[in-house]
Amino acid sequence: MQSIKPHTAQKAAIFCISSLTLCKSRKRRVRAKIAKKPLPEEYGLCRITKNILKFGKIYRTIKTLEQKDTAVKAVHTEKFKVEWADTCASGHLSLPGMLNFIQVTAGNHANELGIGYYHMAAAGQAWVLNRLKARFTRMPRWTEEIEASTWIESFNDVISERNILITHKGQTIAQVSTVWVCINYEKRAPEAIAVSYPPEVVLPEKKLDIKTASRVRMPSDARPLRTYRVSFSDIDAMGHVNNIKYTQWIVDSLPYEAAVGITSGEIEANFLSELHYGDTVDIESAKSGDGFTFAVRKQGCEKPAFISHFNPL
Template identity: 30%
Template structure:
């Protein structure tokens, strides 16, 4: 059983105080896209950093999990943005855990501008795996979650994105050293970057990304060759139009579908 060393040292009051975690970020030139705003890839990295810091504080971050031969995997994510902050602006990212459902642990996020106005929401679903056997660990066996969760919900649902249907090839990538995370898997943010790189730049200039949802279906490792496909049955997204488009990533060596994603676009206001 996972011992959660640091978490057990915290009092009940400390656990409750840390059930909501906030990280503040300045939108630097390293985070903006060619349009001068925080882009999807940058936003996902800020969410990941906030989740990492909160988990470390609660005692079940990477270092504590590693001590017990376990690790977290992100299974689903759904992000919806009202507005994308510009270069030079300051934002805050709040995160909290919701009561687990079965083996799944839900983590929610709210993105706020410098005036504490909500500019985006995100929900994620996580599983704890045994590092040796890769078996899923039931959340109720990990710890008592009651003092660490909040009933507050974003209202977003990380739904299942269908794999079936007709797709057309967009691009092909080989997993490089810089794509890997600390667990030697492709970092979850890289899948979004692959999709964005496969989309024509004219579309990025003409449309604003409204939402991004992704299902992670299998691990991807160094050297894997991954093809990014676009669904032929998705709502048509042409230049100066709007709608949603489904994507998937397929490992060419065995045809395994690694992820499915859905991006929703709208005209610039």
């Protein structure tokens, strides 16, 4: 008999208990026992379920449960309420706040798929954000609730393209394209993922209205905005500056009127190299096209560690 996933077998067993001629108290005890201790995968279905599987109706129910589990994993949705700490001076969700929602949604989906931070760390690997492109038409206000849905559009075992769609009351307010790279944690170099993942969750046909994040180039006439020294609060569990912090530094480098006016626009960012605690960086900007390009460059290095372009809508 075909082996069925532990959580599916568990659901099936509880379902089948309801079909047996048992007193209510006995049913409750059996259900509680099954729910408390999931069935090992090698057991396939429990003995009770095996005896009842000859009835096609129950078998079809189990297969439906498996299909629903796969569908849930392919597209993951998170609900967020804009808290006071997520807002900026305008009372709207800040740009770093939106990026944090994106990061949380992507991370939780990866955990659900078995390729999250701890799964990767056990294999000596990690995900790093390489590129991001986001178009947002409005920023929700304090206490408003939004939904962020994410899915993997493509994955070649090293590079993963992940999309995020953010809605408010059913209306799309942001579309985000991200590119993640699997790296060897010690070598800090790209390599093929060593953790197994369900290939059926990759949805190449499910696309956004924006193009995939691409390379951003810094104009030659960049001017310095300020110098900054990387502090402890900038560092995450990977031991480097968290990707949200780069945008926070840039927003903090802008004039008040410019920063408070960021309620819609398109941002494209490239994460090129790591920065660590104590590094001193120069933050630069240049006018380009209809927007502005920013760079974060470690002092003593010719190439920037981070570069982004912002275009108001």
